[in-house]
Amino acid sequence: MERIGAVLHQQLVCYRLQLRVLSTSLFDGLLAVFFPLMFATAALLVYRIKGDPEAMQYAGLGAAIMGMWTCQGVIASSLLTRERWAGTLELLVAAPTPLSRVLVPITMALSTIGLYCVVATILWERWVFGLRLEIASWPLFVLSVLMAALTLALFGFFLSVTAVRYRTSWSLGAALEYPGWLLCGFLVPVELLPDWIHPLSWSIPTTWAMAAVRESANGGSPWADLARCAAIGLAYAVLASYLGRRLVDSARRNATLALT
Amino acid sequence: MSAVQAVDLKRTFRTRTGLLRRTAKDVEAVRGVSFRIEPGELFGLLGPNGAGKTTTIKMLITLLLPTGGSASVLGHDVVDDVREVRRRIGYVFGGDRGLYERLSAYDNLRYFSELYGVAPREQKARIGELLELVGLTGRERERVEGYSRGMRQRLHIARGLLHDPAVLFLDEPSIGIDPVGARELRATIGLLKEQGKTVLLTTHYMFEADELCDRIAVIRSGEIVAEGTPTELKQRVPGGRVLEVETYGVPEATVASVGEVGGVRSVAMEERGQQQVLILQCEPDAEVTQGVLARLGGVRVGRVVSREPTLEDAYVELVTRA
Amino acid sequence: MTSLRIFFIGGLMSYRAMFGWLNPWILVPSLVVSPICQILLFAFIGRSAGVGDDEFYVIGNALNYAAIPCLFAMGATIGGEREGHTLGVVLTTPARRIPLFLGRALPVIVNGWGVAMVGVLAGVLLLDVHVPGPAWPTILLVVMVASASCTGLGLAMGAVALRVRETAVLGNVVFCVLLVFCGVNIAVADLPGWMGAVGGWLPMTHAIEAARLLADGSTLGDVGGLVLRELGVGALYTVAGLSLLRWFEDESRRKATLDRN
Numbered sequence: 134m135e136r137i138g139a140v141l142h143q144q145l146v147c148y149r150l151q152l153r154v155l156s157t158s159l160f161d162g163l164l165a166v167f168f169p170l171m172f173a174t175a176a177l178l179v180y181r182i183k184g185d186p187e188a189m190q191y192a193g194l195g196a197a198i199m200g201m202w203t204c205q206g207v208i209a210s211s212l213l214t215r216e217r218w219a220g221t222l223e224l225l226v227a228a229p230t231p232l233s234r235v236l237v238p239i240t241m242a243l244s245t246i247g248l249y250c251v252v253a254t255i256l257w258e259r260w261v262f263g264l265r266l267e268i269a270s271w272p273l274f275v276l277s278v279l280m281a282a283l284t285l286a287l288f289g290f291f292l293s294v295t296a297v298r299y300r301t302s303w304s305l306g307a308a309l310e311y312p313g314w315l316l317c318g319f320l321v322p323v324e325l326l327p328d329w330i331h332p333l334s335w336s337i338p339t340t341w342a343m344a345a346v347r348e349s350a351n352g353g354s355p356w357a358d359l360a361r362c363a364a365i366g367l368a369y370a371v372l373a374s375y376l377g378r379r380l381v382d383s384a385r386r387n388a389t390l391a392l393t
Numbered sequence: 394m395s396a397v398q399a400v401d402l403k404r405t406f407r408t409r410t411g412l413l414r415r416t417a418k419d420v421e422a423v424r425g426v427s428f429r430i431e432p433g434e435l436f437g438l439l440g441p442n443g444a445g446k447t448t449t450i451k452m453l454i455t456l457l458l459p460t461g462g463s464a465s466v467l468g469h470d471v472v473d474d475v476r477e478v479r480r481r482i483g484y485v486f487g488g489d490r491g492l493y494e495r496l497s498a499y500d501n502l503r504y505f506s507e508l509y510g511v512a513p514r515e516q517k518a519r520i521g522e523l524l525e526l527v528g529l530t531g532r533e534r535e536r537v538e539g540y541s542r543g544m545r546q547r548l549h550i551a552r553g554l555l556h557d558p559a560v561l562f563l564d565e566p567s568i569g570i571d572p573v574g575a576r577e578l579r580a581t582i583g584l585l586k587e588q589g590k591t592v593l594l595t596t597h598y599m600f601e602a603d604e605l606c607d608r609i610a611v612i613r614s615g616e617i618v619a620e621g622t623p624t625e626l627k628q629r630v631p632g633g634r635v636l637e638v639e640t641y642g643v644p645e646a647t648v649a650s651v652g653e654v655g656g657v658r659s660v661a662m663e664e665r666g667q668q669q670v671l672i673l674q675c676e677p678d679a680e681v682t683q684g685v686l687a688r689l690g691g692v693r694v695g696r697v698v699s700r701e702p703t704l705e706d707a708y709v710e711l712v713t714r715a
Numbered sequence: 716m717t718s719l720r721i722f723f724i725g726g727l728m729s730y731r732a733m734f735g736w737l738n739p740w741i742l743v744p745s746l747v748v749s750p751i752c753q754i755l756l757f758a759f760i761g762r763s764a765g766v767g768d769d770e771f772y773v774i775g776n777a778l779n780y781a782a783i784p785c786l787f788a789m790g791a792t793i794g795g796e797r798e799g800h801t802l803g804v805v806l807t808t809p810a811r812r813i814p815l816f817l818g819r820a821l822p823v824i825v826n827g828w829g830v831a832m833v834g835v836l837a838g839v840l841l842l843d844v845h846v847p848g849p850a851w852p853t854i855l856l857v858v859m860v861a862s863a864s865c866t867g868l869g870l871a872m873g874a875v876a877l878r879v880r881e882t883a884v885l886g887n888v889v890f891c892v893l894l895v896f897c898g899v900n901i902a903v904a905d906l907p908g909w910m911g912a913v914g915g916w917l918p919m920t921h922a923i924e925a926a927r928l929l930a931d932g933s934t935l936g937d938v939g940g941l942v943l944r945e946l947g948v949g950a951l952y953t954v955a956g957l958s959l960l961r962w963f964e965d966e967s968r969r970k971a972t973l974d975r976n
Contacts, residue, residue: 141509141511143508150500150504153495153500154493154495167887172891176893178895178900178901179766179767179901180760183766188764199443219491220490220491223456223491224505224552227455227479229479229509230507230508235508252475308781311748311753313755315756320760325759326759337933384456385456385457386458387406
C-alpha cells in the first residue's frame, strides 16, 4: 500500500514539474494557441459567409480540437528530441525509475496543454464570433475531449520515439501540423477527401475522437467512436513502448543517446 | 570488494560513411582497459580528448554496452544488473547541458529526486543539504537559464548526489569553468572524498588531478599507459630535474645546440608572449646551467629556474610517446 | 561597382549564411509540403462550406505562403546578425547600407516567388483549376511583385527583430495577420469593414486580387492599378524598414543598444 502511495506521489510531482517545463509563461501560452486560432478564424470566416448555424457548429467544434492537435501534437512529437538536445535524455534513462514511469506524467502534462487549447478556442469563438456551441450531453462531450487529449498524447509520443533519431526532427512536428488538419476531419469531413486517403485518416486516433466529440455534442452516441479511438490510441502506446525499449537498447549498444 | 572494477573492457564503434555505397569502419575507442577502484578512493582517469575516457565511463554507468571484457560496480555487473548499478551511482558530466533550463534549480533537483526514488519525506532536507554543499543556497528559486557555467556545474553535482550514491562518476566536470569556479568545484569534490564517497574523475587538467586524486590512470588511444599515485607518476619521468630558461629571440640553431649540452636529454621550446621558454629535461645529478648559458651566448636571457618535474611533464611524456 | 557587388554577391552570401532552412530535410517539408497542404485545406473547406471555387483558394493561399520565406528569411538575414554577434562587424564596414540590406532581399524575393509558383502549379495539378495559357506570364509577374512587397514587410520585421529578438514569433504573428486580413480565403468585400481597411495597407492584398482577375481572363492593363498599389505598399514598408535600421544604427552608436544580449 505504501508503495502505491509512493508511486502516486512520484507521478504527481513529476506531472506538475513537467507541466511547468511545458508552460513557462503566459506569453508562451497565448502564443501556442495563436497560430491554430488564426487558422480557425480564417475557416470560420469562410463558413460564416453562408450564415448556416449548423455549419458554424461543425466548424466551431472542429476548430477546438484542431487547436489541440497543433499545441499538443506538435510539442509531443518533438518531446524526446528536446530532451536529447537539453542533455537530459541520458539522465532520464540512467535513473533507476523505469522509463515508462518517467513518460506517463509527461503524457499527462501534454494532455493538459491540449485541454487548455480546447477551452481557449471555445472562448475565442464565443467572444469573437458570438458562436455558442450547442452541446447535447456535457458529460459525454467532456469524456470525448479527454479521450482526444489522451490518445493524441500517446500518438504524439509514438511519433516522438520514431523521430528522435533524426537531427532535424523539430521540423517534422511543424510538417505534421497541416496534414493533420486535413486528415482528421476538423474542418473538412473525411468523406470529402479522395477515397485513397481515408485509411490514413482512420489510422489517426484523433479522427475518431473528433467524430465522438461531434456525436456527443449533437445528441448521438459517441461510444463506438470512443472505442475505436481508445483501441487505436492503445495500439500506438504499445508500439511506442516497444520502440522505446528498442531505442534504449540500441542506444546502449551504439551510443546514440547523447547528442554531442 | 572493489567499488569499481573493470577487466579488459573493450568498446568498438562502427561508423558508416558514404551515402550510396555505405562502407563500414570499425573504430576501437576503448581497447582493453582494466583497473580497480577501492571504496573511498578518488581515482582519476587522465587523457587527451578522444582517448576513450567518456566511453569508459558510459560503460560503467550502464549507458553503453561493452563489446568485450566486463565491469562491475560494488559487485553488480554493469551489463546485467542495470537497476542495481543505477541505484548506487551518481553521474555528472561537464558542460552546460543536462538541466531543465526553464525550471528553477530547486525544481530540477525535485524532479530527479523523484526519479531516483528519494523518499518524499526526506527530499526537502536532502535538497537543502546539497544546495548548501554546492553553495547554491539562496539562488535555488531562480531559473537555471540565468545560471553561470560554474553554478550549473555545481547544480549538476548536487543532482548526481541526490540519492546519496556510494560511487560518483564525474566526467570532465571542470570543462569551461573560470579559475575561481574551478577552484570552488575542486573544494566541493574534496568534500565528497572526506564524506567517504568513491569518485571516478576524468579530466585533462593536470593540477586538478594532482591536487585531488589518490590514484591516476593515464589513458591514451583507448589503452591505459600508466597507473599509480601522482607521486609515482612524476617519478616515471626519466630524468630527475627540469630546467626552464626564459629567452628573448633565440634562433632555432641555438636551441638545437643547447640540446647537445652534456646531461640534457631533450629540449622543448614554448612561446609565452615575447618570450621563448626553453624546457630542458635533464639527468638527475647533472649540472647543466653553465653549459646551457654558454651555448646561448649573445641571446638575451631572463629567469632561469630549476624545478621538480610536474605531473604535466609526466603526462606529456606518457601521451606523446609513440 | 562595389555597391553592385555588395548588392548581388553579398546579398546571396548572407542569405545562405543566415537562412538555416537550406537543408532538404527542412526545406521540402516547410516550403513545399506545407504550402500544398494549406492550399488543399482551404480548398476543401471552401468545398465543404459551399463557398468560392478551387481557383480562389489556390491563388490566395499560394501567394499567402510566399510570405513564409519573405518574412522568415528576410527576418533571419537581418535579425540573425544579432544572434551571431556579427552585426557589429557588418556595421563597422564602409559598405553603403542601402545596397547592403536590399541585396539581401533579392534571393529572398526569388525564394518567395518560387514557393508561390509551386503552390499554383500544385493547385493546377491536384485540384480543379484552369489558368488560361496567356495569363501565365502576367501571373508570374504579379507573383513577383507580391513577393517583393512582402519582402519589404520582411525587411521592416527584421529591423524590429533586431530590437525585440523574437524573429520566429514575430514571423508567425505577421503571417497569421496576412492570412486573415489579406483576402486570402475570404474576398476582401466579404470581410467586416475594418478588417478590409486594414488589409488595404498590407502587402499581398492587392496582388492576390490582381492574380485572381488575371486567372479569370483580365489583362495586365486591367489590373495595373492594383499592381501599382501593391508596389506602393511594399515600397512603404521597405522605406520604413531601412529608416528603422538607420535609426537603430545611430542609436546604437550612442547607447550600444545593439550589442547587448
